[in-house]
Amino acid sequence: MFSIERWQEIFEGLFKNKLRTVLTGVSVASGIFILVILLGAGNGIQNGIQKQFEQDAVNRISVWPGITQKEYNGLGIGREIQLHNSDYTTALTLLSDHIEYKSAVYSVWSGNMVFKKETGTYRVEGVHPDYQFIENASIVKGRFLNQSDIANYEKHVVIGQKVANDLFKGEEELLGQELSISGTIYKVIGVFTDPGGEREESRVYIPISTAQRAYSAGDKIRSIVFTLKRNADFDNAVAESHEFTQKLETFLRARHTIAPDDKGALHINNSLDQAKNIYIITGGVKAFFWFVGICTIIAGVVGVGNIMLIIVKERTKEIGIRKALGASPFSIISMILQEAVFITVVAGFSGLVFGLLVWEFVGPSIETDFFTRPEVDFNVAITTLVILVVAGAFAGFVPAYRAAKIRPIIALRGD
Amino acid sequence: MIEIKDLHKSYQMGKNSLHVLKGIDFTVKEGEFVSIMGSSGSGKSTLLNIIGILDEADSGTYTLDSVPIKNLNETIASRYRNKFLGFVFQSFNLINYKSALDNVALPLYYQGVGRKERMERSMYYLEKVGLANWAKHLPSEMSGGQKQRVAIARALAADPKVLLADEPTGALDTKTSYEVMELIQQINDEGKTVLIVTHESDIAEMTKRIVFLKDGQIESDKPVNQVRASEYV
Numbered sequence: 001m002f003s004i005e006r007w008q009e010i011f012e013g014l015f016k017n018k019l020r021t022v023l024t025g026v027s028v029a030s031g032i033f034i035l036v037i038l039l040g041a042g043n044g045i046q047n048g049i050q051k052q053f054e055q056d057a058v059n060r061i062s063v064w065p066g067i068t069q070k071e072y073n074g075l076g077i078g079r080e081i082q083l084h085n086s087d088y089t090t091a092l093t094l095l096s097d098h099i100e101y102k103s104a105v106y107s108v109w110s111g112n113m114v115f116k117k118e119t120g121t122y123r124v125e126g127v128h129p130d131y132q133f134i135e136n137a138s139i140v141k142g143r144f145l146n147q148s149d150i151a152n153y154e155k156h157v158v159i160g161q162k163v164a165n166d167l168f169k170g171e172e173e174l175l176g177q178e179l180s181i182s183g184t185i186y187k188v189i190g191v192f193t194d195p196g197g198e199r200e201e202s203r204v205y206i207p208i209s210t211a212q213r214a215y216s217a218g219d220k221i222r223s224i225v226f227t228l229k230r231n232a233d234f235d236n237a238v239a240e241s242h243e244f245t246q247k248l249e250t251f252l253r254a255r256h257t258i259a260p261d262d263k264g265a266l267h268i269n270n271s272l273d274q275a276k277n278i279y280i281i282t283g284g285v286k287a288f289f290w291f292v293g294i295c296t297i298i299a300g301v302v303g304v305g306n307i308m309l310i311i312v313k314e315r316t317k318e319i320g321i322r323k324a325l326g327a328s329p330f331s332i333i334s335m336i337l338q339e340a341v342f343i344t345v346v347a348g349f350s351g352l353v354f355g356l357l358v359w360e361f362v363g364p365s366i367e368t369d370f371f372t373r374p375e376v377d378f379n380v381a382i383t384t385l386v387i388l389v390v391a392g393a394f395a396g397f398v399p400a401y402r403a404a405k406i407r408p409i410i411a412l413r414g415d
Numbered sequence: 416m417i418e419i420k421d422l423h424k425s426y427q428m429g430k431n432s433l434h435v436l437k438g439i440d441f442t443v444k445e446g447e448f449v450s451i452m453g454s455s456g457s458g459k460s461t462l463l464n465i466i467g468i469l470d471e472a473d474s475g476t477y478t479l480d481s482v483p484i485k486n487l488n489e490t491i492a493s494r495y496r497n498k499f500l501g502f503v504f505q506s507f508n509l510i511n512y513k514s515a516l517d518n519v520a521l522p523l524y525y526q527g528v529g530r531k532e533r534m535e536r537s538m539y540y541l542e543k544v545g546l547a548n549w550a551k552h553l554p555s556e557m558s559g560g561q562k563q564r565v566a567i568a569r570a571l572a573a574d575p576k577v578l579l580a581d582e583p584t585g586a587l588d589t590k591t592s593y594e595v596m597e598l599i600q601q602i603n604d605e606g607k608t609v610l611i612v613t614h615e616s617d618i619a620e621m622t623k624r625i626v627f628l629k630d631g632q633i634e635s636d637k638p639v640n641q642v643r644a645s646e647y648v
């Protein structure tokens with residue numbers, strides 16, 4: 001199989017039959033090339049959608065109470081449910097295993113803010129330090145709230161970029177400035193930006209303890225927000241978050257005597273359910289490109305098979321001559337197969353490398369929000385190549401075997 | 416060298432079977448130069464192909480150089496063809512993408528002869544047929560006579576025991592035919608056993624024995640006084 005003599009004979013055949021060699025090579029190479037391009041595009045779209053979506057923490061669960069709509073355990077309709085600090089702390093101890101970030105929130109929709117002559121109305125949120133990560137906010141100046149701000153009821157405020165732009169125009173140093181919110185003076189300790197844009201930057205964060213005191217809320221809270229630890233496998237993530245939501249809901253309903261099916265009294269928003277839709281879309285996109293890719297491979301396999309059939313047919317007479325001169329069936333078969341494998345490997349590999357290079361150099365210039373990192377798994381590409389080569393060899397083997405077995409006189413006549 | 420007894424061969428064509436060879440008894444000794452003649456369709460090519468192990472008889476015995484040729488698989492058949500037989504075809508059957516030299520070298524390649532020796536020996540035979548200057552040319556660049564001489568060089572390259580030629584001059588004009596026959600006569604002079612099929616009696620006269628086929632049987636088989644092709648050239 002590996003004698004130099006035989007390879008010399010094969011290279012002579014390939015070299016002297018340039019047209020045939022080139023045509024076979026081009027069809028194999030273009031098949032692999034198209035496949036690489038398709039897979040890359042599929043990945044690019046998927047990565048793009050995923051990136052869009054990853055801007056907010058994916059596995060976010062928030063709870064806020066409402067008004068009962070069902071009688072339960074002797075308690076009537078129209079009862080207003082109120083969450084307290086203790087709901088938050090107890091939930092934390094109960095569910096701490098799965099939680100990544102957590103915060104209770106006491107918010108005021110419109111806080112009147114005054115800085116020197118500038119005034120404005122913005123949303124005020126009393127939160128815990130983790131809230132920064134839940135919102136994916138990034139600090140551009142100063143710092144976010146910390147644990148000691150909460151413990152000491154500090155009158156500290158972290159303001160959104162929009163608030164900073166509106167109220168602190170032309171101010172060189174924001175940090176340490178005094179901002180009046182609903183009549184109370186707070187010290188600015190940080191400025192944040194949020195991937196959610198202006199809407200989410202039109203708010204300020206203060207320690208939840210301070211907020212509760214400033215708005216005479218006692219230990220009342222408006223809502224609780226968690227994010228769960230990430231799970232690489234999406235289905236597991238969904239299952240885990242459902243379980244978590246279930247536990248949290250059961251706990252809160254029992255604690256506040258709410259009917260299990262009273263939707264109005266307790267709202268739980270599980271962002272993963274929304275995420276699921278997006279994952280399904282990206283999954284669909286990926287499946288589509290795989291489907292197209294697999295069709296391409298099948299077409300490639302059929303194409304290579306066809307080429308091999310034609311080559312063997314075209315060479316029937318040559319095979320007859322070689323046999324009349326004493327070529328054994330084995331030498332005929334191995335000649336055809338070695339040629340086929342050699343062409344498919346070289347051409348397939350060129351197509352693969354060319355496809356990868358296209359993504360390498362063209363990829364970055366066509367990146368958009370919904371199309372990022374159009375890369376191709378090298379292993380997938382190599383596997384495809386191997387499939388094509390094996391298919392080509394097999395497709396070549398059958399007619400080669402038949403041609404090698406027939407009597408030379410029949411092969412010689414066959415033209 | 417060749418011993419054939421009661422050889423039969425028929426072709427199956429759909430439901431009909433065409434009985435082409437109907438009991439051939441035929442012996443050729445080493446060094447003989449035999450021509451097989453007969454009208455078209457009398458089974459000359461069929462007989463020669465069977466002798467050349469390119470085809471197989473239905474019944475009867477065939478012994479080549481004391482080796483019985485019967486029910487060979489293709490691998491062994493190819494080895495015998497390579498070792499015992501050199502074949503020359505009416506339509507030359509050169510491989511069109513190989514140079515004259517490479518065509519001649521092919522039987523040696525299948526004999527496992529190394530490249531260098533292969534080229535030397537092939538060159539020797541090309542010289543013998545007078546085509547040393549054409550070694551690098553492709554068949555498409557040569558005349559019919561030249562092609563047939565390349566084919567003869569190729570048939571001789573592996574030094575076979577028997578040279579078989581099916582109408583070697585069938586595609587050539589008279590003058591070229593005689594040149595080719597002169598070459599074949601020289602080969603026979605050197606001691607090689609030669610069988611040719613022809614339907615031209617002037618060609619047959621240049622051999623040493625004429626076998627006449629008719630209706631799948633040998634009608635006559637007699638020695639002739641060989642006419643030297645060189646007398647015409």
Ligand SMILES: Nc1ncnc2c1ncn2[C@@H]1O[C@H](COP(=O)(O)OP(=O)(O)OP(=O)(O)O)[C@@H](O)[C@H]1O
Pocket residue numbers: 426427428433435453454455456457458459460461462614
């Ligand atoms: N493969 C085949 N299938 C069917 N019939 C065949 C086959 N080969 C030959 N024949 C028939 O067998 C008969 C003998 O053929 P063969 O080629 O031996 O004749 P031939 O004497 O060489 O004739 P020619 O002088 O025309 O070459 C012919 O009638 C031919 O039609």
Ligand SMILES: [Mg+2]
Pocket residue numbers: 459460461581
């Ligand atoms: Mg004939």
